[in-house]
Amino acid sequence: MALSSSVLATLAEIVGPDGVVSSPEGRLVYECDMHTFYKGAPDVVALPRSAAEVEAIVRLCRRARLPIVPRGSGTGLIGGAMAPSGGVMVGMNRMDRILEVDLPNRCATVEPGLINLWLTRAVQDRGYFFAPDPSSQMVSSIGGNVSTNAGGPHCLKYGITVNHVLGLEVVTGAGDRVQLGGRVVDRPGYDLTGIAVGAEGTFGLVTAITVRLLHAAEAVKTVLASFSSIEHASEAVSGIIAAGIIPAALEMLDALMIRAIEEGIGAGYPKGAAAVLLIELDGPAAEVEAQAERAAAICRERGALDVRVARDDAERALLWKGRKEAAGAVGRLAPTYLLQDAVVPRSKLPAIMREVLAIGERHGVQIANVFHAGDGNLHPLILYDDRRPGELERAKAANEELLHACIAMGGTVTGEHGVGLDKAKNLPLQYADADLNFMYRLRGVFDPDRLMNPGKLLPAHPACGEGFRPARPRLPAGAWI
Ligand SMILES: Cc1cc2nc3c(=O)[nH]c(=O)nc-3n(C[C@H](O)[C@H](O)[C@H](O)COP(=O)(O)OP(=O)(O)OC[C@H]3O[C@@H](n4cnc5c(N)ncnc54)[C@H](O)[C@@H]3O)c2cc1C
Numbered sequence: 281m282a283l284s285s286s287v288l289a290t291l292a293e294i295v296g297p298d299g300v301v302s303s304p305e306g307r308l309v310y311e312c313d314m315h316t317f318y319k320g321a322p323d324v325v326a327l328p329r330s331a332a333e334v335e336a337i338v339r340l341c342r343r344a345r346l347p348i349v350p351r352g353s354g355t356g357l358i359g360g361a362m363a364p365s366g367g368v369m370v371g372m373n374r375m376d377r378i379l380e381v382d383l384p385n386r387c388a389t390v391e392p393g394l395i396n397l398w399l400t401r402a403v404q405d406r407g408y409f410f411a412p413d414p415s416s417q418m419v420s421s422i423g424g425n426v427s428t429n430a431g432g433p434h435c436l437k438y439g440i441t442v443n444h445v446l447g448l449e450v451v452t453g454a455g456d457r458v459q460l461g462g463r464v465v466d467r468p469g470y471d472l473t474g475i476a477v478g479a480e481g482t483f484g485l486v487t488a489i490t491v492r493l494l495h496a497a498e499a500v501k502t503v504l505a506s507f508s509s510i511e512h513a514s515e516a517v518s519g520i521i522a523a524g525i526i527p528a529a530l531e532m533l534d535a536l537m538i539r540a541i542e543e544g545i546g547a548g549y550p551k552g553a554a555a556v557l558l559i560e561l562d563g564p565a566a567e568v569e570a571q572a573e574r575a576a577a578i579c580r581e582r583g584a585l586d587v588r589v590a591r592d593d594a595e596r597a598l599l600w601k602g603r604k605e606a607a608g609a610v611g612r613l614a615p616t617y618l619l620q621d622a623v624v625p626r627s628k629l630p631a632i633m634r635e636v637l638a639i640g641e642r643h644g645v646q647i648a649n650v651f652h653a654g655d656g657n658l659h660p661l662i663l664y665d666d667r668r669p670g671e672l673e674r675a676k677a678a679n680e681e682l683l684h685a686c687i688a689m690g691g692t693v694t695g696e697h698g699v700g701l702d703k704a705k706n707l708p709l710q711y712a713d714a715d716l717n718f719m720y721r722l723r724g725v726f727d728p729d730r731l732m733n734p735g736k737l738l739p740a741h742p743a744c745g746e747g748f749r750p751a752r753p754r755l756p757a758g759a760w761i
Contacts, residue, residue, distance in 0.1 A: 283323045287344050291326050291368070294336045299374070301325035310351065310369050311362060317618075318359030318701050322349060322369035329374045331487035334451045338485070341368050342455055347734050350481035352393065352424030355416045357619055358700025360428065360480055364735045370485055372423050378402055379488065387446055387463050389490045392423020399491070408493040411438035414696070415604045423486050429478030431696030433529040433603065434560070436654035440696065442477040444492045450476055452484035453727025463490050475722070480698050481733040483726035497562035500528070501572040502590040502599055505579035506553035510534060510649075513555035514629035516582040517653045520559065521626065523578060525571050529560040530654030531603055534633075536613065537648040537661075544609035547602025548595070550586060557653065558603055606650045607661065613648065614663035616672075618679045621697040622686035626656040635685045636660055643678040645671070657695035658686070684709075704739040713743035720744040 283302075292300050301307060302324045311321035323346075328334045341348050347367025354361050363369055376393035381403060388410075390399060396417040399410040413432035414420055420430070426448070431440045438444075447461035461473030476483055507513040513532055520527065533541070533556050538549045549556050557579065561571045576587045590596040602609075610617055624632045633649070636658075640647040646663045660682060664675035683693060683706060693699075693706040707716065720738055724730065738744045 283346075284344075287340065287346070288324060290340050291324060291337070294333050294340070295326050295328050299327040299329070301327070310354070310371070313354045313356040313359060313361045315357050315359045315619075315700070315702055318362055318364070320362045320364035320366070322363035323366045325369045325371050327371045327374050331449060331451060331457060334370065334485050334487050335455065335457055337368065337370055338451050338453070338455045341731060342729060345729070346731065348453070348485070348731050349733050350423075350427065350485045352421030352427070353395070353416075353419050355420045356424065356428060356700065357621065357697045358428070358694075358702045360698060360700035360733070360736055361424070362701075364701065367731075372421060372485070375487065376421075381493075382463070383408065383493070385463055386493050386495075387490055388493055389488060390422055391488060392421060392426070392486045394422050396420055396422055396425055403493055404496065407496050409496050410444070410491060411435075411494050412441045412444055415607070422489055422491070426477055426486055426489055427480050428698035429696070431652065431655070431657065433531050433652060435696075436530055436652065437526050437528045437562075438494070442474060445473055445477050445489060446492060447490035448473055448476055448486055449488035450484045450486050453729065453732040457487070461490070478698065479726075480700060480737050482723050482737050484732060497528075497568075499565035499568040500560065500562040500596070501568050502596045503559040503561070503572055503576055503579075503587060504549070504590070504599055505557045505559065505576070505584045505587045506550045507555045507557070507582075507584055508553070510555045510633040511630045512583040513557050514633060514653070516557060516579045516584065517629060518627060519578040519582055520575050521654065523574060525561070525575055527559050527575065527654065528562045529558065530652070531558040532556070532649070532651055532653035533558070533603070533606065534649040536646060537606055537610070537650045540609040540613050540648060541602040541606055544612050545602050545605055547598050549602055553585060558599060603650070610648055610661050610663065613646065615665050615667075617648075617661040617663050618675050620658060620660045620662065620679055620682055621695045622658055622683050622691055622693060623695040624656045624658065624686050624689045624691035626654070628689040628691070629653060629656060632658065632686060632689055636682060639678050639681050639685070643674045643681070645675050645678050647678070652695070655695065656691070699737045701735055704735070704737060707739050708741060713741070716741060716743035
């Protein structure tokens with residue numbers, strides 16, 4: 281859709297001429313997030329520097345009835361920060377200041393475009409850190425983390441993003457600038473902060489965030505254990521948790537992933553192993569020492585081939601570099617992949633991993649695995665080469681089958697990445713139509729004209745359209761798909 285010259289001129293007045301991207305080649309940069317499968321360039325990109333500018337953009341879009349798509353760093357894996365219906369994309373990257381660090385109250389207030397890791401870097405010399413640590417934390421924005429309710433390796437112990445957000449400032453799709461929550465923990469009224477975290481830009485634009493800061497642990501130990509089978513590694517995961525140990529992180533990687541990482545990064549993972557566990561323990565020094573020994577012993581009891589504790593910070597950093605850059609390392613194995621983010625109860629890990637192998641064989645595709653084993657949050661990367669006829673179709677079929685296998689085992693359609701365009705069609709597997717309709721009406725409270733991030737999060741479904749009456753009983757899984 282071509283925008284009128286008056287809309288473009290007003291946008292330039294609001295954000296300044298250097299804050300408007302309207303050329304075809306400029307807009308192309310914004311046509312997708314990291315799920316490059318879904319493409320849709322906005323008609324224009326606006327780059328505000330303040331909440332007042334965001335408010336003015338929303339007012340303009342409401343007058344012109346234009347879709348509004350918020351975007352942080354564009355590292356999402358769900359087809360979220362892209363514009364299938366065109367409209368105005370609002371890039372939040374220029375709003376990247378730390379507004380306040382309040383150590384006595386252990387919190388900080390930041391603008392949404394601030395890169396996750398920059399906050400920890402700003403406070404770590406005073407002994408604090410920001411806990412949510414998606415593997416993309418070097419590039420993803422805190423606004424994007426809030427909007428997708430991001431997780432990360434250390435969320436097993438510390439919780440996901442929502443557990444670290446005290447308050448939000450949001451410019452809603454209705455054009456109101458509202459404060460949700462705040463630095464005082466126990467606030468009267470509805471927990472609107474909790475509702476807005478994970479809304480994926482469908483309620484409005486997050487313009488400021490107050491987050492918790494945590495005190496860094498006295499000691500940290502990272503243990504690497506290798507196994508001859510995924511089953512043994514999965515049993516070790518269950519054993520560690522059953523022993524009452526909650527590691528800061530408990531990550532698993534399979535043989536294919538180990539190969540990719542070792543060829544690409546050389547993180548020191550044993551090449552011949554069928555699986556490795558990366559176990560991180562933190563806390564008071566004496567407790568960490570005892571827990572590391574106990575975790576190592578459990579791994580040996582479950583048949584570990586080798587158990588090694590990182591000797592120093594450099595070795596620890598290298599082990600984590602391998603894990604955090606795993607998705608990039610897979611580029612050595614195939615030009616493209618589909619990344620699944622489904623979850624199973626932790627006890628189902630051995631069963632689902634057997635199923636992953638079988639699905640890969642059935643569809644003739646390679647599947648590399650790296651995942652948050654402690655949370656049962658799987659990240660199978662289904663490899664394909666779209667230059668070869670039929671490979672993409674086989675990868676998609678494997679992806680869909682895998683998702684259904686997770687649901688059948690009592691899991692969920694998405695863990696930490698969110699819903700976006702990619703998983704919207706899968707939500708009815710998990711929610712009854714009355715539940716979907718409730719979410720649809722809730723969205724309308726924040727965004728009555730449904731201009732915010734259209735097509736994302738909620739599916740095209742009778743429960744999400746006008747005139748729905750929740751008369752039907754709960755649907756069997758798979759209905760509406
Ligand atoms: C290599 C790699 C590793 C990753 N590892 C993890 C991981 O461990 N855990 C994890 O959870 N995710 C992970 N991700 C996915 C991604 O990094 C996260 O979803 C992240 O939170 C997205 O942040 P972003 O700034 O890139 O947001 P974007 O991709 O720009 O946007 C994500 C969604 O949030 C909305 N949004 C963005 N900013 C705002 C705002 N200010 N107001 C309202 N809505 C907004 C967008 O419209 C979109 O729907 C990974 C991605 C990559 C590429």
